[in-house]
Amino acid sequence: MHVNPGATLRDRGRSYIDDDNYFLADNGKDDVLAELRATAAALEPAEAPDRCRFPARYRFLAGHFNWQDDTPFAHCEDYSEWRAAVQASRAVLVFPAAYLNSPSSMFGHTLLRLDQGEGSAVWLSWAVNFGAVSSEADNSLFHIYRGLAGGYPGRFALVPYVQKIQEYSHMENRDMWEYTLDLDQQEIDWLIEHLWELKDINFDYYFFDENCSFRLLELVEVARPGSQLLTELRFAEVPVNTVRALDDRDLISERHYRPSKAVELDNLRRQMTPRQQKLARRLADDPGLMESEEFLQAGAEQQAQMVTTAYRYLRLVNRKGARDPEVARDSFVLLTKMNQLPRVDVPETQDPEPPEAGHGTQMLALAGGQREGNQDFGELSYRLTYHDLLDNNYGFLRGAQIQGLGLTLRSTESGDPRLEELDVVSIRSLAPRNRFSKPLSWYVEGGLERAWAGRRRLVRYVQGGAGGSWAMGNWQPYLLTSLRMENNSDFDTFLTPGAGLDAGLLYQRGRWQWQVGSVGHYFNNDTYRHTSELAVHWAFARQHGLRASLSREGWRGDGDNEFKLQWRWYFD
Structure with missing residues (x-):
């Protein structure tokens, strides 16, 4: 019930x-x-x-x-x-990794796969999915608002699993994790029979808690009563926590990683020299270059790598939309050449860190520091969810930041504790660009923070921008435009716009994360403000980290320096 x-x-x-x-x-x-x-x-x-x-x-x-x-x-x-x-003898929880360009999938997603047998092809399996019944006409911001407010009904759907592979792995370039559940035949039959009862039945859908992951826990609870999957209070049900809940109760017997087509293409790219990569990219635009001297001088194996990479790239970038005769012709030419050359196998992808092995999705932090050399302070911070760029990246998407409902209180020797910062949302996607993939890096954030305007005061703001990011070994530079709308009691207008740049450099290696960056805005009332920061984070344990930062908040002709040392505890 x-x-x-x-x-x-x-x-x-x-x-x-x-x-x-x-x-x-x-x-x-x-x-x-x-x-x-x-x-x-x-x-x-x-x-x-x-x-x-x-x-x-x-x-x-x-x-x-x-x-x-x-x-x-x-x-x-x-x-x-x-x-x-609808026959099945095995149930598998599927976790498509986070996809920041889809508001409903920023934290990842979960669904169930029902396999017909141990040796049966997964293409013949069924997928059990729970999602919001929304309109394609809803824009991203409206979708987020209604999802948070419970404005959509939610329903279970049973569809062929091959559709989900095409949707997540092929169409959205998302890696997929598959967890075989330790359910016997009778328990799987209970689950299937109950799915029939839920056909076309509406639930309330809430983005943070009563979402796809929460409903799947309910289904597993139906299959195995007494598994205690829903006994704890949940302010937010993040998909990775669903995997952890099942794992903690020994309901997972096997784990399998399925890389996306984009990951497979990147593995092929890495096998070639920069010069070969350049030629392979040109072959995708003009297969006639296979008759060029540069191509013919390469050995058969190198030719095969370039042609295979060009073919896979062409199919990947044209996977959406109507069939293009020119693309179909070029694909056929490349495929014909591939069959004449030595076979190229896609290099096996080394399984990345499993998402359930990462740090907890909530965070509590204590900090102490000094501002302008003589004002000592202490801070207490809490974040409901989920991960920032400097948190331990083990099990998380590199270059991705998703934070929601973060609160910081600061106390000084001369005053009572006061609100220093309230992050309603902070999303940042720094996806590296290369010769075959040129994603847009972007960010959006909003809430309350203390900023200089005659004095440090609490301001309300929305800020965002877009640009590029590049991977250079462990280094990742980025450069983004930045637009800001600020409600500041010291400004004459209710909302004051500003524009500028957000640039920085990330360094990630093992348990260490470094970031140096600066963001500045020039407002239309002739106010200029910038913030620069150097921060380093050491994850000395899975659920604990130390972070030190040195920052400068500047404005026309003046500024304040601040040093802070913070201990962070992560938990589910």
Whole structure:
């Protein structure tokens, strides 16, 4: 019945299901006993029509009340046909990694895969997905707002798994992690029968807690009652925490990594010299260059690598949209040449760190420091979720920052604690560019912070920009434009716009993360302000880190320096 045992603050003691069609009693959403009585009365008679709607309910009650019926669903033609088609002997939790360019997938996603057998092809499997029923006309900001406010209904859907591979791995270039669940056949059958009961049934959908991951935990709880997956209060249900919850309760028996097509292409690229990479990229635009002297001078194996890389690149960048005759012709020419050259196998991808092995998604920090050489301070910080650029990258997407609801209180010797910063959201994607991939790096953030305007005061702001980032071994420079809208009581207008640049350099090696950067804005009221910072983070344990920073906040003709040392504790 999906009754909330206290896992979320909303609807405690009531069913999460927000659809009258699911309940047989008038007050079934609020009164489980009334729903039990109504269900028993409706399902006990032979050939009761409601058996066809609720096969899992019937089996549950028949087992407890000892109802005798050898063919309880013989009259259920639609259900029997569906059940014959949906067969599975293995359940796999699938975790497509984070995809920052999709608001609903910034934290990653989870779905279930139902395999027909141990040796069956995954292309024949079914995928169980829970998601918001949204309109394609909704823009990204509107989607985020409605997702946070519960403005969308959520539904389960059962689709061929091959569609999800195409969507996540091919279309969105997302790596996928697959976790085989330790469920026996009877438990899998419970899960499948309950899925039929949930067909076209609406739940409330909330981006932070009642989301895809939370609903899948409910499904596993149906399959294995008493697994205690929903006993703890959840302010936010991040997909990686779903994997951790299943792993902590020994419900995962095997893990498999499936790289995206973009990762496979990058592995091919790394096998070639810069000169060969350049020629391979040109071949994708003009296969006629296979007749050039530069190409013909290369050995057969080098030719095969360049042609294979050009072909895979051409297919990758043209995977969306209508079929282009010119692209199809070039692909055929390259493919024909590939068949004439030695076979090139895509280098095996070394499995990256599994996402569940990373640090916790919440963070509590204590810090002390000094501002302008004579003002000592102490700080207490809390972040609801999730990860910033300097946190330990083990298990996380490189160059990605997703922070939500971060709070910092500061106390000095001369005053009471006061709000120093409130980050509502801070998202940053620094995706490196290379000859074959040229993603846009971007960021957006907003909230409250203390900034100089006659004195340090609390201002409200929204800020963002876009540009480029490049990988140079362990170094990653970036350069972004930056636009800022600020509500400042010292400014004449309600909202004051500013523009500038955000530039910096990241260094990542093992447990050490370094960043030096500067961002400055020139406002339309002739105010100029910039902030520069050097920060270093040492992850001395999985859930603990030390961070030191030296920063300067400057304005026309003046500025303040600040040093801070912070201990950070991460937890789920």
